[in-house]
Amino acid sequence: MPHKPPTKEELERRKIVGINEETITDVASSDYPLHYPGEEHSWDIDAFRRGFSIQFHHNDPFEASFSLIGIDASIANAFRRTMIADIPTLAIETVFINNNTSVIQDEVLSHRLGLIPFKGGHEGLHKFLKWWRKPTDETLVNSSYYDYNTVSLRLEIQCEHNDKAAPGETDPTKLYKHAHVYARDIEFCPVGRQDRYFSGADTIAPVNPDILIAKLRPGQEISLSMHMHKGVGSDHAKFSPVATASYRLMPVINIERPILGADAEKFARCFPRGVIGLKKVTAKEAAQEGSGYEGHEGEVKAVVVDPMRDTVSRECLRHEEFKGKVKLGRRRDHFIYLVESTGQWESDAIFLEAVAHLKKRARDLEKQVVNMVR
């Protein structure tokens, strides 16, 4: 028996994850070959290219929001995971403490220094700087630091009494000099060729100079030097280039039966502002038989204006008035990404790098598979 090709409504229905009062339905994707008899769902790069699109919502240097439409969750998740865990970043790795008489313990201070995000010249960071490997022979560690794999920083600060303070002053920042140690007090000490890549605006500096590292009182001193190395987020979170990269699925709100009058206003309040709008019922709509608008000309009805602003709290499903009138869902193949960079990479560059990294991994494994068979 010949199979009927799916209708447009059927295709749309397949793309939606159902969100009900207490359950989520149709979660897994079903577009595999042989799942629907008679239909072709094999991998076709051209069909993918036709169906895939990207829309940008905003693209600030360190925060970008864009939608990937027409891709599967496993791939979208692979991009997200790669952004968080596999993009190399420069961060403080070793701290050499010569003197620390502050109340912050050495290890706590080192931990805090490691978490400070730094920025620098892009060419220097991504092309010039290479990875540092700890030599297996411990005695060679001190000769493994070169200008192309280590960046050296310094923090030297002493707290003293401020003679010029007004008598009766209680604010420690005015009573003492250098009572608060901020990230901007860290000095970059270029070595070798680093001057070429990291000078002027490109110098290695903390992204947020106002990060408070420690507090001191007169007589206390912090004198230490630090080495920065490249690392990845899977090793330690300080190496993650994003203050998280996340995605959500595009919400879908279907108003099946009309919601009118005071109900419509209540309906609009169940969603964040801007999701639901109110429109007047026109004479033409009221004239349609069986539409539910008969006799309600001039009243307001609820319309979906911008479902992307919805946070899917399912509030409307909790009220009796709307039972059977609204269906909530999410589009299974529409991913709204939010990439928030910590400042070393630009957000769009992070995504591109993640895609390139995944491709590289697949390529390297392909070579290995070929090797394995031989």
Add this chain to the structure above:
Amino acid sequence: MPKARTKKDEAIEPGSDIVMDEVPTSHQPETRDGMSVDDDDVDEEGGDLEMDENEEEEEEEEDVQRVRILPGSTPTAASFEFLNEGHTLGNALRYIIMKNPDVEFCAYAIPHPSEAKMNVRIQTFEGTTATQALEKGLQDLQELCDVVTDKFVEARDKFKAAA
């Protein structure tokens, strides 16, 4: 001040042996495609040459075999073990391989979260081997990444121009 600081004055030529040995293949800048989208083809050829050299020089890092067939596999029904891979590649690869009409069954599993090992099982219909399906899957994944990169750059430039 640690002794280390004085050593850094030695200038090392970029491209010399020491530089290459220090770096894992996955992060050598010469083979990084993402940074120069236009020169993709050029970079790939150059990168392959570099990696071949390294594979001959260095036995420890680059030559580690990260994929193997698990025992008990037949040509059409095989399990593969990947080292240092997790859900990121596993789920993506599983999806792409399932899109292959010659594949009867495909699944991935991570035997224990403490070990970075990932198993992929592929069962194919007569006509193709599991290894071929795996290779095709990896190739399809690379094509997919190319399309995503192209569309992303296009969309971003369009957005910037419109802003």
Add this chain to the structure above:
Amino acid sequence: MSREEYQIPTGSASASVGGGAGAGAGGSSSYNAPAVRDYTGSGADGGTMYYMCGDCAVRVPLEKGAAIRCQKCGARVLYKERTKRMVQFEAR
């Protein structure tokens, strides 16, 4: 896993390993080489230890075998100063 045993400078026969906590996340190891030892502020013979008085916070030089008292205020509780040696930490 130290490859240089630390010797007490006054020439006592015992050898002790200097160093902080070994294993664990906050691993530290003293960079142990006598050549880097900082002798500044230690007194002419290089063997006087300075201690901090518990009451008046003054730096009190004390020889080996001397009476344990603060010169200024006579308090008998003295604290040892932080080591002059460089300590290394992983920023993790």
